[in-house]
Amino acid sequence: MVQTSGDGAVATSDRPPVAVDDEVLAAERRRWTPVRVAIWVAIALLGGLAWVMLALVRGETVNAVWFVFAAVCTYLIAYRFYSTYIERRVVRPDDRRATPAEYKENGQDYLPMDRRVLYGHHFAAIAGAGPLVGPVLAAQMGYLPGTLWIIVGVILAGAVQDYLVLFFSMRRGGRSLGQMARDELGRVGGTAALLATLTIMIIIVAILALVVVNALGESPWGVFSVAMTIPIALFMGMYLRYWRPGKVSEVSLIGFVLLMAAIVAGGWVAETSWGATLFTLDRTTIAWAIIIYGFVAAVLPVWLLLAPRDYLSTFMKIGTIILLAVAIVIVRPEIAVPAFSEFAGRSDGPVVPGPLFPFLFVTIACGALSGFHALISSGTTPKLVEKERQTRFIGYGGMLMESFVAIMALVAALSIDRGIYFAMNSSAAVTGGTIETAAAFVNSLGLTGVNLTPEMLAQTATNVGEESVVSRTGGAPTLAVGLAMIMQQLIGGSGLMAFWYHFAIMFEALFILTAVDAGTRVARFMLQDSLGNFLPRFRDTSWRAGAWLCTAIMVGGWGAILIMGVTDPLGGINTLFPLFGIANQLLAAIALAVCLAIAARRGNVGALWVIILPLAFATVVTVTASLYKIFSPVPGVGYWAQHAAYRNALERGETSFGNAKNVDAMEAVVRNTFIQGTLSIVFLVLTLIVLITAVLATLRSVRAGGRENTEDPEVPSRIYAPAGLIATPAERELEGQWQRAGLTTSRGAH
Template identity: 40%
Template sequence: MHLLAVTLYSRDPASGRLLLHAMPVMVVVLCCLAIAYRYYSAFLAAKVAALDDNRITPASRLNDGQNYHPTNKWVLFGHHFAAISGAGPLIGPVLAIQYGFAPGLVWLVIGVCLAGAVQDMLVLTASVRRDGKSIAEIARHELGYPAAIIASVAILFIVIIALAGLGFVVVKALGGEEVKLPPGMTVTLPDGAERPLPQPKPGERDFYTLPPGCTVRYSDKSAASNRPEAFTVSVPAGTPLFAQGDIPKALDEAERLADRGGGTTVIAPVRTATLPAGCTQVVPGSSWGTFTIACTIPIALLVGLWMYRIRPGQVVEASLIGGFLTLAAVVAGNWVPGSPLERYFSLTRDQTIVTLGVYGFIAAVLPVWLLLGPRDYLSSFLKIGTVALLVVSVCVANPALQAPPVNEVFLNGGPTFPGQIFPFVFICIMCGSISGFHSLVSSGTTPKMIEKESHIRTIGYGAMLIEGLVGVVALIAAAALPSELYYAINVPIDQERRYQKQLDEVYDRYGVKLPPEANDPAHAANVDAPAHLDLGKVEEKVGGESLRGRTGGAVTLAVGMSVVFEQAFRWLGVTGEWLLKYWYHFAIMFEALFILTTIDAGTRIARFLFQETAGRVYTPFGRPDWLPGAALASAVVTGGWCWLVHTGSIMTIWPMFGIANQLLAVMALALVTTWLVNHGRGRYAWVTIAPMLFVCSTTLTAGVKVVLIESGKDTTVGYLNAGLTVFVITCVATLLFWSAARWLTVWLGWGKPDGTPNPHGAA
C-alpha cells in the first residue's frame, strides 16, 4: 500500500502540499481514449455514418493522379494526423496551466472523445459522400447557394488567419525573436570582463554582446540574478551602455589637482548599465531545427517516388527508408550549430518568412502523392514516435505535478492568457479538444485520398484521439515544472512589475520551498532535484540558451519535455550534462515540425476553397487539376498569410483567432447535423448538437467579452479586433439559424429528408 501511495502522490516536506503524480493520470487518460475508440467510434461508424466499403470513394472514382488518389490507410493516417496537429495541442495546454492543470485536463479528455473526434469523423464522412468537397460545398448541397457564399467567405478568412498565426510561431521558433526588456533594467559585468563595444548593423539599432556571468536586476524591486550564458542586447543607435565614467567631473578634479601642484585622476570604467526604453534581447534561431526540417523535404520526395514509381506498393520499404533517414537528419542536426553549415541554416526572420512561403506554394501545387502525403507521413513518424516516447517517459519518471489543480490566484486571467477561467480555458485549449480547422482538413485533402469508407473511423476519429493525447502530455510536461520556473519563462520581462504581487502569492502558495540545507554543498545532491530547478540552472543545462521572458508556450514545453525525458533516462541509468541540452533542442525542432506540416496542408486546403469560390465566376477555376488556377490560388493564399506574418499585423488579430476557430467548429457541427437530417438520420443528430451547443455557449460568451474589451480600448487595433470578431460571429450565427430552420422543416414534416434542398437557398 505504501508503494502504491508513493506512485499516486507525494507530499512536499517543506510546504506540506499534496502533489499528484503524472503516471496514474496518464493511465486513466489512456483508458478513457481506448474506451471511446472501441465503443463510441464503433457506434458512430455503424449507426450514425453507416460506413460501407461497397461504396466507391471519390479517390477511386475521380482518380486523377494529382488531387484524387487512393492512399494506403496508414499513410493517409499519417498525412491526416500531421495536417491537423499544429500549434494548438502543444501550446494551448501549456498556457492554460496558469488556471491549474485540472480544468484543462478534464476539457481535453471529455472534449476530444465527445466533440473533436466526432466532428472530424462525421465531416470526413459527409465530404467523402459529396465527392471530397469542402465544407462550403457541403453547405451549398445541404442549404443552398447563399449559405455556401457565407460559409466560403467566413472559412477562407479564418483559414488564412490561422495559417498566418501558425506561420508566425514557426518564424519565431526557427528565425529567432526579440524579447522586450524593461526600461530601468540593470546589467553588471562580471569581474575581469571587458566592456563590450557596440556592433552597429544596418538600421537604427546597435548590438552589444554581453559576456557570461553578468548580474541582472529586472526592476528596482526584483532580486539580482546571474546570467550564466552570453546574450545579445539591441539598443537604439547611438545609445552607449557602458560609458567610460563621469568625464566632466574627472576633468574638474584633474584641474583642481593641477592647481595644488599635480596628481593623478583615474576615470573608473562603469561596469553597470541601465537600459533605456526600447531595448530588446536578440534570440537567434535554431539552425538545428531548420536543417532537420529542410532534410525532410528531399526525403519525402524520395519516399513518394519509391512508393508510387520506383517500387509501387512497397509501403513498408519506403517507410523504413524514410524513417531511418528522418532519424539520421535529427541526429545530424546536432552538429550544425557551430559548424560552417550554420550560416546557411541560421535564417533571419525575413529569410524564414520567404522560405516558408515558397515551401507552402510548392507543397500546394505539386501532386499530393509526390510531396505532401509522403512528407506528412514521415513527419507523423517523428510526431507519433515523440508522443509515444513522452507517454512512456511520463510513466517511467512519474514526475510530481508541481502546478496546483486549480490556481486561485489567476482565476480571472494572468500573464499567459487574459480572461477568466470560464470561458477562456475552452478558448485557450482549442485543437486538443475540438478545432474548426480540422473540419477543413477533413473536407480538404483527406477525403480525396480515402481508399475505403471503413478507413474513415481510424483516420477521422483515431487521429483526433492521438491529438488529444498530445495535448495531455504537453499539459503534464508543463505542470511538472516548478511554478517559479514556469512563470520566469512565461511572464514578459517588461510586464514583470505588473504581475509581481500575484506572482509572489503564487510562489508562496504553490512554489517549491527548499529546506535550509539547500545552501549546504554537502547536501546539494539531495535537494537539486528536477522539481527544484531554477531558471539559471536550466539555462546552463540547455547550453546557455536565454529562457527568461520567452513567452508563447513553445519554450516552456521544450523545457518541460526535456526535464521529463532526463528524469526517465536517469531511471534507466543514462545520465550526463549533455542530456538536457540534447532533449531541449530536439523538442524545439519537434514543435516547429509539428506546426509546419499543418501549414503545408492548410495552404493546399485554402487553395481548394479559393478555387471553389472563384469557380462560380470563371468555371475552369473550379477544377483542382487546372494548373494556372492552382498556381494563382496558391500564390494568393500564400501571399496573404506571408504578408500578415511579415507586417506583424497578425498580432492585432490573434486574440480573436481562438474564438474564430471554435466558431468554425460550431459551423461544421451545424452543417454535419443538417447532412444527417437531410439524409434521414436525424434521430442521431444529438451526437453533433450536444457538443455544438456547448462550444457555442462558451465561444459566444468569450466573443462578447472580447468585443467589449477590445472596443473599450478606443484604439484602431482594438476596433479592428472587435470588428473582426463580430464579423465571424455574424457569419456563423447566420448559418446556425439557417441550419436550425432546415432541421425544424424536416422534423415538423414540412420537407423531405432527401438531401436535395432547393439549390437557390430554400431550406
C-alpha cells in the first residue's frame, strides 16, 4: 500500500482509523458461520485421513499426495489456531503503532512494502539449499520420522522462532539478533552469542560448499553448466549497470534463458573429448576453485556478481518450487520406502551415523527449525513490514512455506529406488566407488525389498548423463535424481531426464554459491565490527586492506573445513553434516533464548511455554547430539572416540585402519576428528553461556513481574493495510475507507 497524500501536515484524526478495532477482530475470529465450520471440518478430516494413510496404514506403497495433504492441512490448522494464540498471548501486535518502515522511512532500506510482496521477498531470503538437503539424508530412517519432525517441528518451533524474532526486531527498529542479545543478555551473553554466530556461519558456509563439490566432482556436465553461471551473472551485472538500469525482471528472464542454454550446452560439451578432459575435475580441485571464487566474489563490487546472481536465484527458486509442487500433485509418485527403515532403531546408518534421537533432529534443520533464519528475520525483513499484525503472515507463514519445500524434497528423495538411494548416499569408503562393489555393499545391508544390481546403477547414471552415481553424497544429487524422475513424467519423458537432473544440480548450486558469497560478506562485516572494538579502523567498511584481510580470514576458515571435508577418508559430508545441523539448531536455541528474555520482560509469564517448549527441545537435542559427538565411545558417532582409535592405531605402527588405507589417510582422520571434536566443544560451551545468561535474565524479569522494555519509543501510525494474505470483511471495509479517501492506491496501480 502506498500513501499518496503528499501533505505531511494532515492530522491522524483527518484520516480513517489506522487499525481495525480489537473487539471487532475478536468477534470476527469467534464468528463460526456454518460455511466456516464446514471448511475447517473438511480440512481437519482431510489432514487426519492423510496422517492415517502415512502413519497407520501399512501397504506396499504410499502415495506421495498424502504427504502434501498431511502437510498443507496441518499448516492451515496451525496457522489459523496456534499462530493466532501466539499473536494474542505473546506477541500482542498493535496496528496503531507505526512500524520502523513507516517512522524511519528513507525510501531505501526502510520502506513499507506490500505484505504479499514482502512474503515472497522474505521467503526467497530464508529458503535455500538447506531444506533440500537435510530431508534427503534423513530419508535413511524411513519416511515417517522425517515427515513428522518437518511438520510438527515447524509449527511448534521453526515458525514460532521466525515469527517472534521478526516481531521483536521490528519493535526495535530492525536491530540484529546480535544487538538484541547484547541488550537482553548483557556483555557476556552477547559476546558468546556473537562468537557462536560467527563460528556457526563458517561451518554452515563450508558444508554448503561441500554439498556443491560433491555434486560436481567428476561431472563435466555439471562443472560446465555451473561455471557458466559466472559469465552469465557478469553479463547481467553489466546489463543492469550500464545498459538498462533497473530492468530487473527483463534481465532475469534473459539470464534464465542463458542458464537453460548452459544446461543444454553442458550435455554437448561433456560428450566432446576436449570438454570431458577440461571439465572433469576431481573434488579437491573443485574445492580450491570454490575457495578462490568465494574470495574474489566477496571482494568484487556487489553489482557485478552477487546482485545479478541473487536475482537469478530468486527467479529460479520461486519458479522451480511451484513447478515441483505441481509435478508432485499431478504425477503422484508411489513411495515404496517403509515408514520406519531398518536404520530407525540403530545407530550405524551409512548415510548419517547415530541414533534417531537426537540425530534426526539435527539432520533436518532447515525446514523444521533453522537458527539461521533469525539472522534474516532480524535486520532485513523487519525494516520493510508495513503493519505490526502482518508479522504473523510473513514470519510464521513464511516458515511454513519453507517447511513445505522440505516436504517436497523428502518426497522427491523417497520416490527413487531404495537401493540406489543407499548406493548414492553412502561414502566411497564403504561402497568402494564402483557399481559392482556398491551393489554388493547395499545388498549386504539386509534391507527388505532391496535387490540392487550393478546394471541398475549403470542405467541410472546413463539416464542422468553422469559417469557414475555411486557415492554421490551430500543430498543434492539424490534430490536431483528424484526430481528428474518426477519431472520427466510431467514434461519430456525419459529423454529429458538428464536435462532435469542437471537443472536440479544447477539450481541447488546457484542457491549455494549465492549463500557462500553472501555468507562470507556478512561474516566479514561481523568480524570487522568485532575487531573494531579493539582497532577502531576496522569499523570503516570502505577501508580496503581491512575488508580484504577480514574476507581472507573468513574464507580461510570455511575453506579449511571444506578441504578437510573433501579429503576426509571417512567420507566428509557424512561426518560433517551433523555438525551443520547442530550448529544451525544451536543458533536457533540462541535466538529462542533471546526471545524468551524479551518476552519475559513484557511480563506475560503464563504464555512463555510457547517459547520454552521449542527452546527446551532444541537445547536437549543439540546438547545431546553434541555430547554424543564429544563423548560417544562408538567411533562412527563420537569424534574423539574416532580420534583416539586412529591415533592408537598409528602409535601401534599400523599402516591401515578402518576405512583409511594408508598412514597419510590415518593421519588425516586424526587431524579432522580433532578439529570436528574441538568445534563441537566450542559450540556447546558458547551456547550454554548464552542459555544460562538468558535464563537468568528471564528469571529476573519474572520475579519483578516484567521489566522496562528495550523497544524503540512508540510512534503513532498513519497508514493502514490488512494483516493476512486475504483481508477479513472488517479489514476490507477499512481498506475501502482509505481508498475512498484517496489515501491509498490499489495494488498494481503503480
